[in-house]
Amino acid sequence: MSLLAFGQTGQVAKELARLGVQTVGRAEADLSDPQACADFIAATDANAIINAAAYTAVDRAETEEALAQTVNGDAPGAIALACAAKGIPLVHISTDYVFNGAGQAPFAPDHPTAPLGVYGRTKLAGEDAVRASGAAHAILRTSWVFSAHGANFVKTMLRLGAERDALTVVADQIGGPTSARAIAMACVTMAKALQSDHSKSGTYHFSGAPDVSWAEFARVIFKEAGLSVLVTDIPSSDYPTPAKRPLNSRLDCAATSAGFGIARPDWRAGLRDVLAEIQKP
Numbered sequence: 001m002s003l004l005a006f007g008q009t010g011q012v013a014k015e016l017a018r019l020g021v022q023t024v025g026r027a028e029a030d031l032s033d034p035q036a037c038a039d040f041i042a043a044t045d046a047n048a049i050i051n052a053a054a055y056t057a058v059d060r061a062e063t064e065e066a067l068a069q070t071v072n073g074d075a076p077g078a079i080a081l082a083c084a085a086k087g088i089p090l091v092h093i094s095t096d097y098v099f100n101g102a103g104q105a106p107f108a109p110d111h112p113t114a115p116l117g118v119y120g121r122t123k124l125a126g127e128d129a130v131r132a133s134g135a136a137h138a139i140l141r142t143s144w145v146f147s148a149h150g151a152n153f154v155k156t157m158l159r160l161g162a163e164r165d166a167l168t169v170v171a172d173q174i175g176g177p178t179s180a181r182a183i184a185m186a187c188v189t190m191a192k193a194l195q196s197d198h199s200k201s202g203t204y205h206f207s208g209a210p211d212v213s214w215a216e217f218a219r220v221i222f223k224e225a226g227l228s229v230l231v232t233d234i235p236s237s238d239y240p241t242p243a244k245r246p247l248n249s250r251l252d253c254a255a256t257s258a259g260f261g262i263a264r265p266d267w268r269a270g271l272r273d274v275l276a277e278i279q280k281p
């Protein structure tokens with residue numbers, strides 16, 4: 001089976017490449033030009049597509065909505081229509097930020113969406129376009145992605161922890177940190193399953209376990225990295241950001257386990273692997 005992924009420099013895309021997936025960068029297919037992405041698919045001989053490219057700057061999106069909409073909303077639609085035309089499946093990655101974060105129960109895939117900001121709204125537009133395309137698809141919503149590469153909370157904490165001995169971190173946002181490696185493996189499994197069984201099309205959740213607050217996640221990062229940094233819990237109201245984040249980011253991943261045999265990965269093990277990679281001489 002030949003898999004092709006949009007995204008080359010991103011966290012998940014780099015892990016996909018490590019698994020042998022061919023990745024396509026901005027130079028070959030720019031998602032701000034949806035037609036170029038469709039043309040790329042028309043010309044490829046890949047028999048399944050993974051979309052791991054996205055506009056992921058949550059705060060910047062608040063002032064760059066048009067670009068975020070094209071990349072996160074319109075391009076996935078064009079990619080999905082091109083997949084439908086060729087009869088090949090698409091695995092499209094989405095986010096917990098499509099929910100409003102109300103309550104404390106894990107969100108099921110069919111729970112009503114209500115994004116709080118531009119990033120979540122544009123990602124939801126992408127989901128809707130994929131669903132409407134007629135392509136065999138899996139929309140895989142994940143959360144709090146970390147890896148040894150790119151920009152993520154683990155790397156931010158390591159940078160800040162090297163400069164300071166105390167930090168304040170929000171403790172009222174709860175979710176499942178997820179390693180990019182685990183997401184890449186899930187995408188490949190789902191692409192293969194979809195290729196032989198289009199009836200598996202749908203929306204699925206996949207996040208690391210157990211669910212924690214950002215503050216608790218930070219504490220474990222520092223402990224595992226051997227850094228002595230005092231983390232003080234604060235409410236989100238004490239950490240104002242341009243984009244509002246959901247308080248509840250828990251995802252109900254049961255359908256992913258039932259449909260594809262993919263269990264929630266323990267993020268603590270993934271974190272240890274990522275720290276080992278970062279600290280490798």
Ligand SMILES: NC(=O)C1=CN([C@@H]2O[C@H](COP(=O)(O)OP(=O)(O)OC[C@H]3O[C@@H](n4cnc5c(N)ncnc54)[C@H](OP(=O)(O)O)[C@@H]3O)[C@@H](O)[C@H]2O)C=CC1
Nearest residue numbers: 008009010011012030031032053054056095142143144145
């Ligand atoms: N990061 C997170 O915490 C979470 C991410 N997700 C989703 O997971 C997926 C993968 O995210 P992640 O690996 O973290 O992303 P990254 O932010 O690490 O990387 C984003 C990728 O998208 C590419 N990209 C952005 N704009 C364009 C464009 N116009 N044309 C072509 N490529 C573009 C980037 O390329 P370039 O380097 O050229 O800009 C980069 O390869 C995305 O769908 C994201 O929404 C879901 C939940 C959490």
Ligand SMILES: Cc1cn([C@H]2C[C@H](O)[C@@H](COP(=O)(O)OP(=O)(O)O[C@H]3O[C@@H](C)C(=O)[C@@H](O)[C@H]3O)O2)c(=O)[nH]c1=O
Nearest residue numbers: 056058095096143144145153156168169170214239245
């Ligand atoms: C650096 C820092 C952040 N924070 C807070 C801010 C925020 O609420 C939370 C996480 O911060 P970040 O900006 O790293 O996270 P953010 O960019 O919001 O991460 C999100 O990215 C997108 C792409 C997704 O799809 C989401 O699943 C999620 O992973 O931690 C602190 O409380 N103290 C700090 O020192």
